[in-house]
Amino acid sequence: MNSVPGKRIVVTGATGNVGTSVVRALAQDPDVTSVLALARRRPELSVPGVEWESVDLSRPDSVGALTGLTRGADAVVHLAWRFQPTHDPVVTWQSNVLGSRRVFEAVATAGVPALVHASSVGAYSPGPKEEPGVDEAWPTDGWPDAAYCREKAYLERCLDWFELRHPQTRVVRMRPGFLFKEAAASEQRRIFAGRYAPGPLLRLDLLPFVPDVEGLRFQVLHTDDAAQAFRLAALHEVSGAFNLAADPVIDAERLAELLDGRVVRMPRALARTSLAAAWRVHLVPASPHLFDAVLRLPILDCSRAESTLGWSPAHTAGEALNAFLRGVRGGGGDDTAPLAGKRWG
Structure with missing residues (x-):
């Protein structure tokens, strides 16, 4: 796997959780001479070597x-993605799906030789929850009731078509698990818990138990580790899909260890009903449809990323979650509109 020095890389969605890490990783690589970062709102963030x-x-x-x-x-x-409004999927479809297709069209028209697309574990069809997990050949039909999964899966089909029409373009599809870092915690709190969720009150001693819901078993990764995989994919002659996640798999027992709490079994129907009621009255932005999807996400086998990209995460899944919790409680953020840090409101 060889890289050619002096590369110019363009990054969309450069002000978000993944984008800020990716532009920094690329800017620090000696084989990259230019990074052009694109975003809807130009940030105050200054990174040497990034325009x-x-x-x-x-x-x-x-x-x-x-x-x-x-x-x-x-x-x-291509990282740009809009998570909200969950009550109006037409808005996210216009931005995420139609916006991505515009990026793909621009890549083809401009003759860019490589496209690295941020797909997701959410693109996968429901699958097994046990290790060793599914590889990149697992079907990518998503969970159709969840807008996020539906959009990620649709774009997989768009890329199938793109590769048939433009075989000269090297296409890489990155399919990570949940991505966390301290600087993105305030944004993720707003996206999933709501703007007025009390970040400072997320203290371990105030969480008396961890709910154990059937199917709630998932994988996470530190965003900076994902960024290194994106960097490698952009700079080296690889193609196809890559699963990305860190060990261990997170379940109720792991969360209880992390939070020093105890596990309490909770019926799936009770958890979903509670979330659905809060979502319907706009108390929380995370939809019950996404909750349904998470319970069905397969566990990923990430051995292809290790063998083909030469990638492995520097942080454990627990370290990534701890970084998120620190950021939520401390109002972690960055100098971009999406990542603006704030403890409350």
Whole structure:
């Protein structure tokens, strides 16, 4: 696996959880001479070697700007994604699906030789919850009732079509588990728990038990480790899909160890009903449909990323979750609009 020095990389969604880590990882690589970071809102964040441009992928007329911005790039890393509003999936579809298709069109028109796309474990069809997990050949039909999974799965089909039409373009699909870092914790609290969730009150001694819901078994990864995988995929002649996750798999017992709490069995129907009621009255933005999907996500086998990319995570799953908890309680953030740190409100 050889890389060519002097590469120019364009990154979409560069101000978010993954984007801020990816642009920093690329800027620190000696084989990269230029990083162009694209976002809807130009940030205050300054990273040596990184230039910023503003572009709104949800706008139908953004293709021309994208084509000009990506022309001459050696690779485009596409990370842009909108999680809300969960009550209006048309809005997220326009941004995530149609916006991604505009990126793909710009890559083809500009003749960019490589496209690295941020897919997700959420693109996978329901599967086994036990190790060693599913490899990258597992079906990617998602869970159709959840907008996030539906959109990720649809874009997998779009990339199938793209590869048939543009075989000269190297396409990589990254499929990570849940991604956490301290600087993204405030954003993730707002996305999943709501703007007014009391971050400072998320203290271990205030969590008397950990609910054990059937199927609640998932994988996580520190965002900086995922960024290294994206960097390797952008710079080296690899293609296809890569699962990304860290050990160990997280379940109720692992969470209880991490939080020094005790496990209490909770019926799936009770957990879902409670979440659905809160979501319907807009108390929380996380939808019950996404909860349904999480309970069905398969466990991932990440051996291809290790053998082909030469990648392995530097942080355990527990360390990634601890970083998230520190950030939630401390109002962790970064100098971008999505990652603005705030303890309350």
